[in-house]
Amino acid sequence: MAKILIVDDEPQLRRILRLTLERAGHEVREAADGQEASGILSTEKPKLMITDLIMPNKEGTETIREARKCQPDLKIIAISGGGHSRGPDILDLAQKLGADRTFKKPFKPNEIAAAVDELLKQIT
Amino acid sequence: MGRISASAPTISRLSRLFYAVCLIAMVASGVAIIVLYRQIAVQELVEITERQNVAVTRAFANSVWPRFASFVRNVPTTNGNEIRSHKTTAELDQAVRTLMRGLPALKIKVYNLNGLTVYSSQATQIGENKADNAGYLVAQKGGVASEITWRGKFDAFEGVVSKRNVVSSYIPIIDDASGVVAVFELYTDVTPLLGRIDEVQTLIALIAAGVLGCLYFLLVSMVWTGNRTIRSQIEIISAHKDRLGQQIKKRKKAERERNEAREQLHQSQKMEAMGTLAGGVAHDFNNILGIMNGYTQLVIGDLPENSAQRQMLDEVVQVGERGADLVEQILAFTRKDNKTDTLVRLDWSLNESLKMLRATLPATIRLDCQIPNLQARVRTDEIRIHQLVTNLCINAAHAIGSAPGAIDISCQLENVSQGGAAKMSPLFDAQSADAITLEQRPDGQGGKLWFGSLSPGEYLRLSINDNGCGIEGAILDRVLEPFFTTKEVGKGTGLGLAAVAGTMRSCRGAFVIETKVGQGTRFDLYFPIVEDGAASSKIDISDLRGTERILLVEDATETRREAKATFSNLGYEITTSSDGATALQVFKMTPGEWDLVITDQALPKLAGIDLARKILELKPDMPIVMVSGAAQKTLQAEAKALGIAEFHVKPLEAIELVRVVRRVIDTTSVRAKLPPERMSGPAQLHLNN
Secondary structure (H helix, E strand, O other): OOEEEEEOOOHHHHHHHHHHHHHOOOEEEEEOOHHHHHHHHHHHOOOEEEEEOOOOOOOHHHHHHHHHHHOOOOEEEEEEOOOOOOOOOHHHHHHHHOOOEEEEOOOOHHHHHHHHHHHHHHHO | OHHHHHHHHHHHHHHHHHHHHHHHHHHHHHHHHHHHHHHHHHHHHHHHHHHHHHHHHHHHHHHOHHHHHHHHHOOOOOOHHHHHHOHHHHHHHHHHHHHHOOOOEEEEEEEOOOOEEEEEOOHHHOOOEOOOOHHHHHHHOOOOEEEEEEEEEEEEOOEEEEEEEEEEEEEEEEEOOOEEEEEEEEEEEOHHHHHHHHHHHHHHHHHHHHHHHHHHHHHHHHHHHHHHHHHHHHHHHHHHHHHHHHHHHHHHHHHHHHHHHHHHHHHHHHHHHHHHHHHHHHHHHHHHHHHHHHHHHHHHHHOOOOOHHHHHHHHHHHHHHHHHHHHHHHHHHHOOOOOOOEEEEHHHHHHHHHHHHHHHOOOOEEEEEEOOOOOOEEEEOHHHHHHHHHHHHHHHHHHHOOOOEEEEEEEEEEEEOOOOOHHHHHHHHOOOOOOEEEEEOOOOOEEEEEEEOOOOEEEEEEEEEEOOOOOOHHHHOOOOOOOOOOOOOOOOOOOHHHHHHHHHHHOOOEEEEEEEOOOEEEEEEEEEEEOOOOOOOOOOHHHHOOOOEEEEEOOOHHHHHHHHHHHHHOOOEEEEEOOHHHHHHHHHHOHHHOOEEEEEOOOOOOOHHHHHHHHHHHOOOOOEEEEEOOOOHHHHHHHHHHOOOEEEEOOOOHHHHHHHHHHHHHHHHHHHHOOHHHOOOHHHHHHHO
8 A cells, every 4th residue: 555646637537536546545645736746745755646747837747857856766657638739649758757657538547546556566 | 836846847848849949950051051052152153164165155156167157057968977077077176176275175066057966076976956955945046055964974075084074055156147057065074163162062061060069059058057047946936935835834833733722721720720629628628538437437336247327337438438539539630740650560550440340330231351461661650540440431331321231441552653543643733731632523423532642652552442322522522621521410520531631641641532422432542651760762752843944955855855854743944955056045045044054965066065165154153964975084174164063974864863953953052142252162062072
């Protein structure tokens, strides 16, 4: 069981992920954007972060880059619905910046849960 | 151009006729001069001789005649022997021979008024009667008659002579009181004088031949020069006409392109608006779908495996996924460049997609796939190929409907050439990757649609052919429009073919739709093949295109024709000339009309190097490319010194020549933009290569 940070500006999606992960026995923290996430990352030191990419205040790509710098062993899952001018390839960018896995929205909650288990196993 | 070039052979024919008529006229004139001279000369000779003969006769009449007049007039007999033996005859003969000594007379005869030969220096003729002789009759009436004759043998005073021209004159002896009393006939030898006439005649013939020959040569050369001038003028006019034709063609083409561009701009504006909308919506919409499906899946997890509620919620999730697919499709046709950087084995992707399709399509539809093992790869991504095949097959299935039907899918390598299938030509003529060409069937029951632009080369052709209801001609032009659909509300989004077009555009492919109402629809999609890990080996001619104005001087017809076709096809405005002199004239008339000159070295009338020199005198910055059949170092050095941009040795393929021209023009335009102090070096850059 591990501490997991969920970063998404959409509270409903955060809730779905929280419910999924808590059922699997994980301890979940939530952040509504990258700025809030940075604070939690430095204080709570979660093992894994699931982050959306397009968010207000601070975007996911920047959050990933910073997190990778301060906490190199943090496991990161990036999720995005694409859109705007950047398209779904923003997920490729996230992967290049350090995301371990990427998912396109709409995702299947149990697929995320499986990926979380797999990544946490790599730590232990 | 037809009428002008047609007159060139007419000019040749007329020239030849003129040469022949002149020659005949000259020869006839020469012969006439000679014949006329001879007639006049001989006539004069006869007259002079006649006058001499009259003088001799007068001398005879004054000196000898009085003694023998009575004997001649009153000869007692007509018997020759008797007259010959008469004593007076011997006396007369003696007197005549004395008188004639030293004179050119060959023979003398004396007739009395009855025509009887009373005396002849050839004694055997004495006693002959000449009363009916024409000459005698003239003389008997007081006239003088002479004629010139050729004698092989002649009995003269001095004996028998041979091969002589003889003038014989019948001359009357007139007594003041009685009138004509007798007739003399005098034969004079004019052979030497006639020989002289022959010599003069030969001389005149020679002079006439010389003068007329010179005149003929002068006339022929004048006509030939005129002819050549006319021909070169015709060539200049033809070249201008060609250029004019090309310009008109180009202008029409430009107009057509403008219209196409306007149409495409309209289309791309629509697409751009769609893209902006799609990009903006996609993010939020995917979030919404994520929430819906997320919660649903959480609930599903709590429900027993086979419960009715669980099945219903599965449906909700599936619908949510369809919504996500829709967003993906909207993004697919608005997106232009991303997601196309992977090399895909089309045969593998197709097989994957078809596996899924078999399960989706109704059992009444037979899916016949012929996809061989193809090594070739195309630049696209698998999801797009999957979408493309799915969209086309679902459209085909909808077209077939509930009745039994078939969808044939095949994929194969195809070498597409410009001269190949006529149905491909709109793809070669297309100016952009978005170009759409339409051809409705006259009965409106279908037609053809071409999308995209192709160059000749190797392609993977994916054909999807159904025997469904087909597409009506009237709506064929709208099938690629986003949101255009003929399906019932809720059955189709109207994005399927727009997404197909987006995919083909992004991988630089093209497709042809051929449809007939009641018979079905066929899609032929052409994917450019990409070499594994490297750029395509095919020549990329897109960089060689240009619109510059080229003057090509080449005497070899085939080479000229091939180069002209190649340059024209690539957009250049090319004018050709077959000789240096004409090319120079063309250039002199329109020096500002050219961006580059290509010249062969070996040319009629003016060699390439001299043409280049004269052009550079007129316009020192004119880029010139020279080609030569021989790699002469001195010629190359001369070309370099002259400032010729590049020198190449034949054989040189037309496409290579275009490459050279492109390079020279590009180098020249770069040089033109550089400050003056940097312009000295690169002028001979390529000559050193």
